[in-house]
Amino acid sequence: MKTILNLLLLCSCLGFVSCSEDDDYTIENKDVTGNIDYTIKSFVPLTFDSTGMVPLSAQISFDGVGVISDVGNVTMVTSFHFDYITGKGSNFESIFTGEVADDVIEVGGTSQLQPNGSFIITDTITGGKGKFAKIKGGGSTLVNLVPDRSSGTGVITWKISY
Helix, strand or coil: CHHHHHHHHHHHHHHHHCCCHHHCCCCCCEEEEEEEEEEEEEEEEEEECCCCCCEEEEEEEEEEEEEECCCEEEEEEEEEEEECCCCEEEEEEEEEECCCCCCEEEEEEEEEECCCCCEEEEEEEEEEEHHHCCCEEEEEEEEEECCCCCEEEEEEEEEEEC
């Protein structure tokens, strides 16, 4: 009888420490790619050259729409600080919202202007909500803007788990 009680106690304890299906990721360490179309929403110069006419830095925001494999259709809003002297963007705050408004991926990062005029953004996923509540990962986005910089396209290459 004591052995049976010990087995029952052991089984019930194992039930408390075992992993539930809720702890598993839908995808784990998966390479995902996507395409985003961007449109500038605001450009606020922060500093100017000595003439007062040429911005040296600015706060910029873009909106976008696209598709990311294994994530789905997304809308994106991003804002960041850009330094025209160094060609670097910083303090990225990007929000990717899925087809359901509660499914959100939060991304931070930095960018660097490339010699060909494109930008490479180094993306770090900082959080998520809804079905992306456990998301982690990051990667890069290659951005090409039109000559007047009012819009452009981006190619996302991330490795994520969620």
